[in-house]
Amino acid sequence: MSRIPVDQQLLDACAALMLLLSFAMLSQRRIVSLVNLYAIQGGALAAATLLVAWRTGEGHLYLSAALTIALKVIFLPWLLHRLIRRLEVYWDTEPLLNVTGTMLVGLLVVVFAFGLAQPITQLASTATRGAIGIAVSVVLLAFLMMITRRKAMSQVVGFLSMENGLFFGAMCATYGMPMVVELGVALDVLVAMLVLGVFFFQIREQFDSLDLHHLESLKERN
Amino acid sequence: MRPADWLTQLLEIVAALAAAPIFLGWVNQCRAWLQNRRAPSLWLPYRNIRKLFHKDAVIAQNASQLFRAAPYVVFATMVLAAAIIPSMGTRLPLVVSADAIALVGLFATARMFMALAAMDIGTAFGTLGARREMMVGFLAEPALLMVIFVASLLSASTALPAITEHLATQTLGLNPALAFTAVAFTLVLLAENARIPVDNPATHLELTMIHEAMLLEYSARHLALMEWGAALKLFNYACIGFALFIPWGVATGHIGPVGLMVAIPALAVKLLLAGGGLALIETVSAKLRVMRAPEFLATAYLFAVLGLLVHVMLGARG
Numbered sequence: 101m102s103r104i105p106v107d108q109q110l111l112d113a114c115a116a117l118m119l120l121l122s123f124a125m126l127s128q129r130r131i132v133s134l135v136n137l138y139a140i141q142g143g144a145l146a147a148a149t150l151l152v153a154w155r156t157g158e159g160h161l162y163l164s165a166a167l168t169i170a171l172k173v174i175f176l177p178w179l180l181h182r183l184i185r186r187l188e189v190y191w192d193t194e195p196l197l198n199v200t201g202t203m204l205v206g207l208l209v210v211v212f213a214f215g216l217a218q219p220i221t222q223l224a225s226t227a228t229r230g231a232i233g234i235a236v237s238v239v240l241l242a243f244l245m246m247i248t249r250r251k252a253m254s255q256v257v258g259f260l261s262m263e264n265g266l267f268f269g270a271m272c273a274t275y276g277m278p279m280v281v282e283l284g285v286a287l288d289v290l291v292a293m294l295v296l297g298v299f300f301f302q303i304r305e306q307f308d309s310l311d312l313h314h315l316e317s318l319k320e321r322n
Numbered sequence: 323m324r325p326a327d328w329l330t331q332l333l334e335i336v337a338a339l340a341a342a343p344i345f346l347g348w349v350n351q352c353r354a355w356l357q358n359r360r361a362p363s364l365w366l367p368y369r370n371i372r373k374l375f376h377k378d379a380v381i382a383q384n385a386s387q388l389f390r391a392a393p394y395v396v397f398a399t400m401v402l403a404a405a406i407i408p409s410m411g412t413r414l415p416l417v418v419s420a421d422a423i424a425l426v427g428l429f430a431t432a433r434m435f436m437a438l439a440a441m442d443i444g445t446a447f448g449t450l451g452a453r454r455e456m457m458v459g460f461l462a463e464p465a466l467l468m469v470i471f472v473a474s475l476l477s478a479s480t481a482l483p484a485i486t487e488h489l490a491t492q493t494l495g496l497n498p499a500l501a502f503t504a505v506a507f508t509l510v511l512l513a514e515n516a517r518i519p520v521d522n523p524a525t526h527l528e529l530t531m532i533h534e535a536m537l538l539e540y541s542a543r544h545l546a547l548m549e550w551g552a553a554l555k556l557f558n559y560a561c562i563g564f565a566l567f568i569p570w571g572v573a574t575g576h577i578g579p580v581g582l583m584v585a586i587p588a589l590a591v592k593l594l595l596a597g598g599g600l601a602l603i604e605t606v607s608a609k610l611r612v613m614r615a616p617e618f619l620a621t622a623y624l625f626a627v628l629g630l631l632v633h634v635m636l637g638a639r640g
Contacts, residue, residue: 109497112632112636113498113501115498115632115636116498116499116502116628116636117498119628120502120628123624123628199617199620200616200617200620203620203621206624207624207627207628210628210631214634214635217635230635230636231636233635234632234635234636
């Protein structure tokens with residue numbers, strides 16, 4: 101068996117950890133833990149970015165890792181925790197599909213994602229291309245989470261996790277997007293989060309709950 | 323095959339038979355210490371078995387031949403399983419006859435006989451235990467097979483000794499696929515051996531027991547064989563875990579006295595650590611409701627499949 105360098109091993113471990121955390125988020129019903137898992141996933145992403153930066157010597161990746169830590173490990177989880185406390189939503193209601201079912205669908209999604217990533221993996225020339233499939237599955241699993249959850253809060257965490265996956269994918273395929281794009285995306289996520297925070301309060305004001313299926317009855321009321 | 327190999331084979335079987343009750347006693351002892359109780363003697367399982375062998379057997383009137391035969395079948399399959407797991411050396415003469423998939427089949431045979439014997443008498447508890455055991459079993463088996471498939475893919479063989487040799491001679495490194503499957507295997511081990519998150523081996527509380535419910539009608543030598551078989555099963559599972567995930571210390575190649583000198587203490591140390599770890603897991607986790615067991619085993623399956631997928635994906639680097 102050929103010897104794999106240590107940094108490659110660590111990178112593989114980070115990628116595997118991100119996939120694992122996506123599944124953990126999929127199965128977690130406590131919103132506080134969900135936010136913590138999101139923060140850990142951000143940490144894994146930052147570690148992976150640092151590793152790639154160290155390996156390739158691309159200076160802007162250090163900056164993007166710092167941005168990831170500041171935004172996804174510290175600021176957004178803090179904001180979400182504050183929102184949880186103020187809105188007093190600690191548990192999601194029973195998801196549309198039970199946990200075991202969601203997990204099995206998640207596995208199929210990962211198989212699909214790996215199939216999807218196969219041609220890209222063959223085209224890419226980066227040393228990290230093996231992890232592209234994992235990035236695609238993180239995105240799709242976050243999608244699945246947004247589909248199966250009812251509370252607005254967990255859907256937002258799903259949305260944020262999807263952004264983690266996109267970021268990771270870009271890094272694996274091309275060693276990161278240009279700095280302008282990265283800054284733009286980071287800003288977008290930040291603004292989206294702030295706007296959604298305001299939305300939460302509005303939704304609760306209207307329906308006394310953050311359960312999104314109330315929104316479905318809007319049409320019939322008018 | 324050289325006579326030394328046959329000697330190793332014999333030594334492995336005898337060691338398994340002798341060490342299994344002690345290993346069980348060690349786990350119980352660790353559990354007692356962790357729970358601030360006074361620990362029972364390490365030899366308690368032995369004394370228990372000896373006591374049971376000296377008693378007169380009582381068998382229900384409507385018991386069939388199957389009920390009498392089941393303890394011998396269960397015990398024999400466990401001994402056979404112990405014979406093909408490379409716990410000390412990898413050149414075992416009996417191994418050529420069965421690979422890891424056959425090993426899973428052996429465990430399944432023992433489980434089936436146990437469940438049939440439990441239903442044979444027709445008491446409510448026996449049937450209840452048998453049904454629950456089959457529910458746990460049919461969910462744990464795919465997970466165990468998946469774990470073995472990942473290890474087989476890594477070393478291009480389904481024979482346990484070949485897998486062990488491959489993994490033991492490989493350079494030490496972080497392998498996410500193996501890490502995932504190790505977690506999956508631990509979960510399967512807990513479920514299959516009636517340990518705490520799924521079943522409590524120390525309880526006779528009607529509503530929660532699985533394994534004990536199947537043994538309620540057994541007494542004397544039959545019960546002794548069943549309990550020894552259960553201890554052997556735990557020992558076997560631990561040895562499969564060592565063979566797949568921590569194979570260092572096992573004598574690869576043709577075993578000599580020097581290889582054995584290393585292999586025996588290595589196995590003892592691994593068993594000591596594994597027993598402590600198992601007791602720790604059992605102490606910190608609470609027993610799940612029976613209906614949550616599928617969720618637990620689905621997690622095990624998930625981990626195993628994730629290990630497989632991660633191996634396929636990250637291994638495609640080429």
